[in-house]
Amino acid sequence: MAREQLNSAAYSWNGFAERQELAAALAGHVAGRLTKAIAERGTGLLAVSGGNTPAKFFAALSAIPIAWDKVIVTLVDERFVPASSPRSNAGLVAANLLQNAAKAARFVTLYHEATSIEDAASSDNAALQSLPWPLDVVVLGMGPDGHTASFFPDADDLARLLDPSSDRIVLPVHAASAGEPRLTLSLARIVDAGFIALHIEGEDKRTAFDSAVAPGPRKPIRAVLDAARKPVEVFWAP
Numbered sequence: 001m002a003r004e005q006l007n008s009a010a011y012s013w014n015g016f017a018e019r020q021e022l023a024a025a026l027a028g029h030v031a032g033r034l035t036k037a038i039a040e041r042g043t044g045l046l047a048v049s050g051g052n053t054p055a056k057f058f059a060a061l062s063a064i065p066i067a068w069d070k071v072i073v074t075l076v077d078e079r080f081v082p083a084s085s086p087r088s089n090a091g092l093v094a095a096n097l098l099q100n101a102a103k104a105a106r107f108v109t110l111y112h113e114a115t116s117i118e119d120a121a122s123s124d125n126a127a128l129q130s131l132p133w134p135l136d137v138v139v140l141g142m143g144p145d146g147h148t149a150s151f152f153p154d155a156d157d158l159a160r161l162l163d164p165s166s167d168r169i170v171l172p173v174h175a176a177s178a179g180e181p182r183l184t185l186s187l188a189r190i191v192d193a194g195f196i197a198l199h200i201e202g203e204d205k206r207t208a209f210d211s212a213v214a215p216g217p218r219k220p221i222r223a224v225l226d227a228a229r230k231p232v233e234v235f236w237a238p
C-alpha cells in the first residue's frame with residue numbers, strides 16, 4: 001500500500017494504512033540502523049518508549065536476526081513501579097521486545113527500589129554514564145496532550161527536562177497527569193540520537209501532532225522537533 005510522505009525541516013511523515021504495516025516498516029528501519037551502528041562502532045544503543053502503542057512494533061523487531069548480542073536496549077522513560085507491575089515499561093519491553101532473536105540483547109532498566117524518585121534518578125544517572133552514548137536509535141511515543149517521554153505539560157520544572165544543553169542523562173519527573181512519579185531520559189540525550197522515530201497511532205494523535213507543529217502554545221513534542229539534530233521520522237497509522 002502506498003504510504004503518505006510529507007516533509008518539513010523538523011520531521012518526515014511516514015503514514016501507513018495499517019498498524020501492522022507500520023510495525024514491520026519501523027522494525028526494518030530500526031534493525032537497519034542498529035546493524036549500521038554495530039558495523040561502525042561495534043555496538044548499537046537503542047532506547048524505546050512504553051505505553052500501549054509499541055507492542056506490534058516490538059514483536060516485529062524482536063524477530064529480525066541482527067547481532068542482538070551487540071545491542072544495548074534501554075528505556076526512554078519508566079514509571080516508578082517494579083517490573084512486576086502492569087504499569088511497568090520494563091515489563092512491557094521484556095515481554096514483547098526481548099524475545100525471539102532479540103532475547104540476546106542487553107537490557108538496561110531504569111526502575112529500582114529507592115527512597116525517592118530523585119534518588120532513583122541520581123543513581124540511574126551515574127549508572128547510565130557507562131553506556132556508549134549517543135543513542136543510535138530512539139523510538140518515542142506521544143500522548144494526546146503532546147507529551148513525549150515523560151515530558152508532561154504539567155510536569156514540575158518542565159524547563160529542566162527540556163533543556164537541550166543539560167548534562168543529565170536521567171531526570172526525575174513529578175506530574176499530576178503522569179499517574180506515578182517517572183524517570184525519563186533528558187531531552188538532551190534524546191535529540192542527540194542518530195535516528196529519532198516518533199511512533200503514533202490513531203486520529204487523535206495525528207490531530208495532536210498537527211496541532212503541536214502548528215503555531216500556538218509549545219507542546220513538549222515540539223521541543224524535541226525543534227532541538228533534534230536530524231529530522232524526526234514520524235510513523236503513523238489510523
Ligand SMILES: O=C(O)[C@H](O)[C@@H](O)[C@H](O)[C@H](O)COP(=O)(O)O
Pocket residue numbers: 049050051052053054076077078079089140141142143147148149150
Ligand atoms: O511511559 C510511557 O507512557 C511512555 O513512554 C509515554 O511517553 C508514551 O509513549 C505515551 O504516553 C504514549 O502512550 P500510549 O502508547 O499508551 O498512547
